Amino acid sequence: xxxxxxxxxxxxxxxxxxxxxEGTAHRADGLTVFGLQTEQTLPTNRVDKLEFxxxxxxxxTFAEFAGRPLVVNFWASWCVPCIKEMPTFEQxxxxxxxAVSFVGVNVVDQQAxxxxxxxxxxxxxxxxxxPKQSLLAWFGGTQMPTTAFVDANGKVAKVVTRSLRAExxxxxxxxxx
Numbered sequence: 001x002x003x004x005x006x007x008x009x010x011x012x013x014x015x016x017x018x019x020x021x022e023g024t025a026h027r028a029d030g031l032t033v034f035g036l037q038t039e040q041t042l043p044t045n046r047v048d049k050l051e052f053x054x055x056x057x058x059x060x061t062f063a064e065f066a067g068r069p070l071v072v073n074f075w076a077s078w079c080v081p082c083i084k085e086m087p088t089f090e091q092x093x094x095x096x097x098x099a100v101s102f103v104g105v106n107v108v109d110q111q112a113x114x115x116x117x118x119x120x121x122x123x124x125x126x127x128x129x130x131p132k133q134s135l136l137a138w139f140g141g142t143q144m145p146t147t148a149f150v151d152a153n154g155k156v157a158k159v160v161t162r163s164l165r166a167e168x169x170x171x172x173x174x175x176x177x
Contacts, residue, residue: 045156047072047148052105052128052135055114060128062154065101069176070150071169074105074136077117081163082145086121088166092173093125100173105130107144151176 047062047070054060062070073089075082086104093102102125106114111129118127130136139148139159146161149172157176164172 046154047150047156048154050135050138052103052130055106055111055118055127055129062103062150065103065150066152066154068099068101068152069173070101070103071173072103072105072139072148072150074107074130074139074141074144074146075117076107076144077109077113079144083117083121085145085163085169086123088164088169090121090123090125091166092169093123096173100177102126103128105135107131107133107136147172149173149176 048066050062052060052062062072071089071092073085075086077083089102089104092100104123104125104127106117106127107130109117109131114127114129136144136146139146139156140161141159142161145163146159147164147169148156149158149160151157158172160168160172
């Protein structure tokens with residue numbers, strides 16, 4: 001059984017993300033997204049009314065981030081590519097100060113597993129939970145990691161469903177600034 005689990009995890013890492021085989025996600029605007037490693041442009045979707053749960057259990061909305069660009073990164077403690085890219089998100093969070101907001105959205109994990117990952121990676125940007133994957137589905141994510149880039153007006157400019165290298169992340173942030 002351990003060998004089978006190792007083979008599955010290795011296969012997911014080689015595919016560039018965590019989430020299994022080719023998946024389907026339905027977005028709020030009705031578009032269906034198929035496949036792995038997708039990139040999509042979502043010019044009409046607005047995040048203002050989307051709700052989330054903070055790590056401390058309190059409710060929040062993405063309207064809190066209105067007026068500046070926002071990077072929303074979906075991750076899980078068992079997703080190796082997620083873990084590898086989190087330090088890059090943390091570095092840019094510090095470099096850009098308050099000019100760009102960062103939100104890490106934990107998907108599916110038990111609270112204790114997510115908290116251990118946060119401690120291990122040392123991320124300090126805002127962290128919220130998406131235990132039912134409803135936010136991930138709204139953004140059109142088909143696997144993790146998925147990262148959404150939202151402009152200062154609350155419109156989703158782009159969603160990338162795969163891990164991002166530092167230079168790619170910087171370029172996508174520049175595009176929404």
